[in-house]
Amino acid sequence: MKRFTGILVIACFLLSKVPLFAQQGQPNIIVYLSDDLGYLDTSPYGAKVVETPILEQLSKEGMKFNNAFVATPSCAPSRAALLTGLLPARNGAETNHSYPKEGIPYLIKNFKESGYKVYAFGKVAHYGGNDKCGFDYHLDQQVNLERNIRHFFDSVKVEGPVCLFVGDRRPHVAWTKQMDYSPDEVDLPPYFVDTKPTREHRSRYYTDITGLDSEMGKVLDYLTPIFGENTLTLFTSDHGAQWPFGKWNLYDAGIRTPLIVKWPGVIQAGAESDAKVSWIDILPTLLDISGSEIPKGLDGQSFKRVLEGKQTHFRDEIYTTHSGDGKFNIYPIRSVRTDQYKLIWNLVPDAYHTNHSDILRKDGAGAYWDSWDQKALKDLKAAAIIKKYYERPEWEFYDLKTDPDEQKNLMDDPEYQKEIVKLKKRLTKWLDKQNDELKTYREPYKIGQPKPNSKTIQNIK
Incomplete structure (x- = not known):
């Protein structure tokens, strides 16, 4: 009996060293x-x-x-x-x-x-x-x-x-x-x-x-x-x-x-x-x-x-969507990506792309935007970056092997038209399969109107 008790004690000791759930x-x-x-x-x-x-x-x-x-x-x-x-x-x-x-x-x-x-x-x-x-x-x-x-x-x-x-x-x-x-x-x-x-x-x-x-x-x-x-x-x-x-x-x-x-x-x-x-x-x-x-x-x-x-x-492909974020981000987008190419469809190209960062400009978030605007007054490159951020064409197409940062839109390049047509068909077919209604959930901020800011956006319900 003593021997059995000793074995039991040793067994319990060993089990206590076994990681939980290991069984x-x-x-x-x-x-x-x-x-x-x-x-x-x-x-x-x-x-x-x-x-x-x-x-x-x-x-x-x-x-x-x-x-x-x-x-x-x-x-x-x-x-x-x-x-x-x-x-x-x-x-x-x-x-x-x-x-x-x-x-x-x-x-x-x-x-x-x-x-x-x-x-x-x-x-x-x-x-x-x-x-x-x-x-x-x-x-x-x-x-x-x-x-x-x-x-x-x-x-x-x-x-x-x-x-x-x-x-x-x-x-x-x-x-x-x-x-x-x-x-x-x-x-x-x-x-x-x-x-x-x-x-x-x-x-x-x-x-x-x-x-x-x-x-x-x-x-x-x-x-x-x-x-x-x-x-x-x-x-x-x-x-x-x-x-x-x-x-x-x-x-x-x-x-x-x-x-x-x-x-x-x-x-x-x-x-x-x-x-x-x-x-x-x-x-x-x-x-x-x-x-x-x-x-x-x-x-x-x-x-x-x-x-x-x-x-x-x-x-073979990656499909992604974006439909907005409250009253700050009202810019629906769809895309398809392969190993080499990316096709992006901006559903409201007549509107500003904007979001919390450039609107609220909070410390620890988008406060640096003020310095971007200031530099753009005298720096053409800075001004071009800001314009590209706010204003986008309906379609964008990138060759990711030659342009991984997606800086050169090739939609009008004759060399890529076959690939563009192919990806447009794939994207359309996928959107139909998903029953994606391509909703715009709020009225977007139209280009030509003042850009939204932290004061004006407070009045939007």
């Missing part, structure tokens, strides 16, 4: 989301100034996707597409601060039906939305290891595999006042107006990115011994940064996103993929990996075979 065959899953992060603004994607050592390490241990895209470049519709596997016209969340139509199911329930506990910390669903989307637990509070994640896992007994969503609000505006990077040394895209306030805001943006990276490191260090080796970790961002030509735009600066996935023993460490994938594909992929049911009729598809190294090609 399950299904992997634990961590989906780590950034908010408004430009895809080129981390070290795995070539950033030279901003430091992101945690993401750098994750890319060395997992697979980095070079062609990952969101469904739409504004917060709420992007997250709705992620969580439903449906594009905006089909799930109903087309404009920012909107949610899927009644009756549109969230894919969270499919994880739960296969035995998963599904938790969300921080900004995952946009402010919770649709009664917290079916999560077992959803805390909207800004993610912080000590303040919420550690407290939860140290105090709640969890049984079964876990699918954990963690959403950091950074580097969403307003950016921190702290400048960990010298404004003189930060790099600016060629389509920015180079001014002192712009560089100072860029430093603050970079500081928030490094803060995001640091907190992510703390969270993953804490979760690793709890979740164990059989854990899939995925990092991505909901769209590009709130800089001109980024968020709320269908240029790559707005729709292309970082995507890094680590899964020890399955994904080859240090792998890269050029396969085109979309945010609508992420949850179908995780459902496939977890052995959960994938509903029929989704826009999203599983790219599990890409992760396993069994497939290099995934999507």
